[in-house]
Amino acid sequence: MVIRKGIAYIASALVILTLLGWAAISYAVHNILPYSPIRPHRITRTELTQHFPAQLDPGAAGLRYSQLNVTVEDSILLKGWFVFSGTGNAKGTVILLHGIASCKESMINVAAKLSRLGYNCILYDSRAHGESGGLNCTFGYYEKHDVSVFIDSARTRFPSMGPVGIYGASLGAAVAIQAMAIDHRIACGIAVSPFATMREVVYDYWKHLSRLPLPSITNASLKRSEEIAHFSVDSVRPEQAALEIDNPVLVIHGDQDSKISIRYGRRVYQNLRSPGKQWFEVGGAGHNDIESVAGETYLGTLAAFLQTNLITE
Numbered sequence: 001m002v003i004r005k006g007i008a009y010i011a012s013a014l015v016i017l018t019l020l021g022w023a024a025i026s027y028a029v030h031n032i033l034p035y036s037p038i039r040p041h042r043i044t045r046t047e048l049t050q051h052f053p054a055q056l057d058p059g060a061a062g063l064r065y066s067q068l069n070v071t072v073e074d075s076i077l078l079k080g081w082f083v084f085s086g087t088g089n090a091k092g093t094v095i096l097l098h099g100i101a102s103c104k105e106s107m108i109n110v111a112a113k114l115s116r117l118g119y120n121c122i123l124y125d126s127r128a129h130g131e132s133g134g135l136n137c138t139f140g141y142y143e144k145h146d147v148s149v150f151i152d153s154a155r156t157r158f159p160s161m162g163p164v165g166i167y168g169a170s171l172g173a174a175v176a177i178q179a180m181a182i183d184h185r186i187a188c189g190i191a192v193s194p195f196a197t198m199r200e201v202v203y204d205y206w207k208h209l210s211r212l213p214l215p216s217i218t219n220a221s222l223k224r225s226e227e228i229a230h231f232s233v234d235s236v237r238p239e240q241a242a243l244e245i246d247n248p249v250l251v252i253h254g255d256q257d258s259k260i261s262i263r264y265g266r267r268v269y270q271n272l273r274s275p276g277k278q279w280f281e282v283g284g285a286g287h288n289d290i291e292s293v294a295g296e297t298y299l300g301t302l303a304a305f306l307q308t309n310l311i312t313e
Contacts, residue, residue: 039135058083065081067080081104081123092311098171113302127146148185177238177245187248191265193252194251194265196264196268203218204259249276251272251278254287258286
């Protein structure tokens with residue numbers, strides 16, 4: 001009798017723990033996880049000083065620049081800079097897009113290199129990032145249209161800016177691909193470590209953090225994310241957008257990337273219709289060290305690609 005009661009108590013405890021566990025998961029799926037991808041950490045001024053002490057603005061890096069702010073959707077102010085070519089007459093203008101939870105300051109180093117090569121650059125904080133407005137990040141669903149607004153504004157203010165190219169890293173790479181699919185004024189693009197679909201990359205991040213290979217959890221939380229941010233997750237598919245791109249694209253990916261698998265970069269590259277597409281695989285590189293691992297080859301590859309493809313038709 002005592003043994004039976006003990007077994008009954010244990011069984012009851014297991015049922016209660018199971019129910020509590022599912023209740024906790026249900027709460028997280030509806031109230032915590034949906035906000036994780038669409039409301040990334042917004043970098044603070046203190047963090048900027050820590051991470052980019054020598055480049056809090058382009059002037060600190062010795063670059064000539066002007067403020068370039070735009071308003072999208074009638075109310076969201078996006079803050080950016082127009083960095084001028086350091087060689088006089090510009091060969092063209094390259095839009096630089098940062099990664100998730102980052103900011104325009106992270107792109108100043110790239111802008112400095114491209115400015116020395118003779119290109120203007122546009123750097124801005126994506127919506128829900130840095131100094132820009134906006135509450136939600138939609139991984140390109142709305143952001144791809146923001147690129148076009150910056151092109152419109154820059155062409156009005158700087159009519160001699162020349163042909164337009166785009167460079168994006170990680171999230172910025174995915175946005176760049178989606179922007180090229182709808183705005184054919186972008187003559188060429190450079191996509192560093194792009195993801196193929198939003199659904200897959202969010203699941204990968206969840207699995208990496210939780211060690212729980214349960215796509216049902218991310219699918220349920222993403223459904224709630226869609227309701228909060230008013231967008232469609234399955235419309236955010238850079239690999240699908242690539243099918244609409246005829247202009248040249250250089251896709252760069254590290255073969256040891258544990259955050260965004262190189263197989264996603266390959267899928268984006270394979271879907272590109274452009275005969276001028278290029279693939280640059282960096283052996284031994286992860287997600288954040290591609291440039292340092294590739295060394296001088298990195299800038300040389302960018303320079304050659306832009307010289308050949310950032311031209312007026």
